Amino acid sequence: MVVERKVGEEDGDLKMEIRLIDNSKPLINVYLFKQIDISLCNAIRRTIIRSIPVLAVEDVEIYTNESAHYDETVAHRLGLIPLVTDVDVYDEIRVSEELGSAKNEVEFSLEVSGPCIVTSEDLKFKDPSIKPVSGKDPITLLKENQTLKATGKACVNNGNEHAKWAPAHVFYSYKPQWVDSTKQDGDCPIFGKNIDTQDTVIKENDDIVFTVESWGQIEPNVLLDKALDHINSQCNELLKEIKN
Numbered sequence: 001m002v003v004e005r006k007v008g009e010e011d012g013d014l015k016m017e018i019r020l021i022d023n024s025k026p027l028i029n030v031y032l033f034k035q036i037d038i039s040l041c042n043a044i045r046r047t048i049i050r051s052i053p054v055l056a057v058e059d060v061e062i063y064t065n066e067s068a069h070y071d072e073t074v075a076h077r078l079g080l081i082p083l084v085t086d087v088d089v090y091d092e093i094r095v096s097e098e099l100g101s102a103k104n105e106v107e108f109s110l111e112v113s114g115p116c117i118v119t120s121e122d123l124k125f126k127d128p129s130i131k132p133v134s135g136k137d138p139i140t141l142l143k144e145n146q147t148l149k150a151t152g153k154a155c156v157n158n159g160n161e162h163a164k165w166a167p168a169h170v171f172y173s174y175k176p177q178w179v180d181s182t183k184q185d186g187d188c189p190i191f192g193k194n195i196d197t198q199d200t201v202i203k204e205n206d207d208i209v210f211t212v213e214s215w216g217q218i219e220p221n222v223l224l225d226k227a228l229d230h231i232n233s234q235c236n237e238l239l240k241e242i243k244n
Contacts, residue, residue, distance in 0.1 A: 114142025
């Protein structure tokens with residue numbers, strides 16, 4: 001599957017080309033960036049990790065905890081559970097909104113009795129569109145007649161504030177090429193093929209292989225689109241300030 005997005009307006013401008021070259025694994029998209037400066041790649045990476053707002057558990061009030069884990073441990077594990085974020089509802093919410101306002105938070109409850117393993121599936125949110133990415137994240141273990149009861153709030157923020165609001169792991173590298181003394185130069189078979197000849201030499205070109213591995217709050221293609229839009233918006237704001 002190949003999906004292209006080109007950036008550039010006037011003739012003579014550098015036109016960046018983005019091609020989706022692999023999305024065979026869930027929540028992982030691999031792109032090929034052409035005609036792009038490495039500094040812009042890093043800006044896109046940092047924007048996805050630090051500037052795209054998502055939901056994460058922030059406030060927890062524990063009423064009963066008869067498990068072997070301290071209250072702080074349970075609260076910490078709740079905070080690290082990725083939550084599916086409805087971008088249609090929360091897209092326009094920015095961290096400029098005061099934390100605690102009704103616009104950027106959603107309440108949840110947790111009440112479980114043992115014997116069982118308490119998992120993220122046991123979290124109940126008031127907003128039905130909000131749910132854990134996976135219902136299998138373990139929180140704690142309850143033995144017979146033990147109870148865990150808590151309530152709390154998940155808030156919108158970004159990875160610049162805390163890693164629990166980072167929506168993805170993003171990395172990139174130059175796309176390698178391979179050179180074989182017995183064959184012509186060609187693209188390196190980076191997916192699913194091995195190079196075992198002793199005459200093979202790996203070299204780099206200017207194309208960038210850019211990987212977005214989402215934690216599941218937002219799809220990786222949406223994360224990339226939002227990062228590009230965010231950078232474009234910041235550049236436009238900078239141009240306005242320069243003109244003024």
